[in-house]
Amino acid sequence: MTSPVRLALLGCGTVGGEVVRLLHEQSADLAARIGAPLEIAGIAVRRLGRDRGDLPVDPALFTTDALGLIKRDDVDVVVEVVGGIEPARGWLVEALRAGKSVVTANKALLAEDGAALHDATAEGGGDLYYEAAVAGAIPLLRPLRESLHGDRINRVTGIVNGTTNFILSAMDATGAGFAEALEEATELGYAEADPTADVEGFDAAAKAAILASLAFHTRVGAADVHREGITEVTAADVASAKAMGCTIKLLCIAARGADATGRETVSVRVHPAMIPLAHPLAxxxxxxxxxxxxxxxxxxxxxxxxxxxxxxxxSAVLGDVVAVSRNRLAGVRAASESAYADLPVRPMGEALTRYHISLDVADRPGVLAAVAGVFARHDVSIATVRQGPAGGGAAGRGEDADLVIVTHVAPDAALAATVRELRGLDIVRSVASVLRVEGGL
Structure with a gap:
């Protein structure tokens, strides 16, 4: 075998510790696959004195000088599992410009400023791999940028945040409200102490930007993604979805298609949506x-x-480490970023979707006609209407009714304008909920 491939590991938390453990346990197999052994040159951490249990690593390898570690001549590959935008961006740009290969799981940085990383990669001539940034161990990004490179991808729809999927699954299974399901997710370790990034959709939006960039050969950033979280999803919404033969999921949806002028664009969004139980994601x-x-x-x-x-x-990080290490030994590099299409990102208002709207309305003649008139004025076609006794009206008075309307496909701006006008009608006591419907119901 040739000389070892030397790794600089930035971060040694949950993921970094597992990387160290797997490097130790699978060292012989990894060396055989690569053609050279892997060695840790150093591990950059915030605190040297932290108890790391029985991690199989020499304590002398730990340092708080991440930049100094990166600049060392004996480092071939930089593995970043710290997360966040800064100082990770500065570290990785420095490494890439110096010609080192980088493996990162940093979805937030890739979505915020992936362009800087790709530009630095082109300048330095190394590799940038980031399979672990989206969907953990699922082999997804490499198929998009390699296996499907000879095909045209039109749409990517995904459940890419485990915390929100656990919460919505629990609400569906038990009838619990959002707060109860979040509490359970926190107790079981699925939700962070501060779950904002998950439940407000920031995590999924970053992943959606990465997926869209690869699928459509276009630089898409986090700011291009329309984002809504799941905090407003109620037990009543889940029950209504069940009545329609649906379930509710937080979806990332990236689609390629023509806008109203015929110009090809991409649409990227993250929001909760009803999908039929027959859909593969349900x-x-x-x-x-x-x-x-x-x-x-x-x-x-x-x-x-x-x-x-x-x-x-x-697992995903080590898969990338094997790939970049083999490239370095062979004196080759992976294909560069593919952003040739440079398609414009369509505003959310132009995205084509459907709405499920639950209204609390006055129970008297002419109400349905008045509501239908609002939809007609905004050129939104109604697919189904379901009416029943009010769930929130005064007991025994019979003055209110629940009206549930599902639309046909229309531009999101037209659907939103319809909802705004409905909120202003005297006959509409409240718009109880608005959810998008996806998946061909």
């Missing part, structure tokens, strides 16, 4: 992830598995 429960890819020649493809956790993420 059965994805617990904290699992799944991504449904629709390609012209390959047809529909489904990628499914554990999308988070130390061991699954470390």
């Amino acid at each position: 059965s994805v429960g617990d904290a699992y992830n799944a991504v449904f890819v629709e390609a012209e020649a390959a047809g529909p493809l489904m990628f499914y598995g554990r999308g988070a956790g130390g061991a699954p993420t470390a």
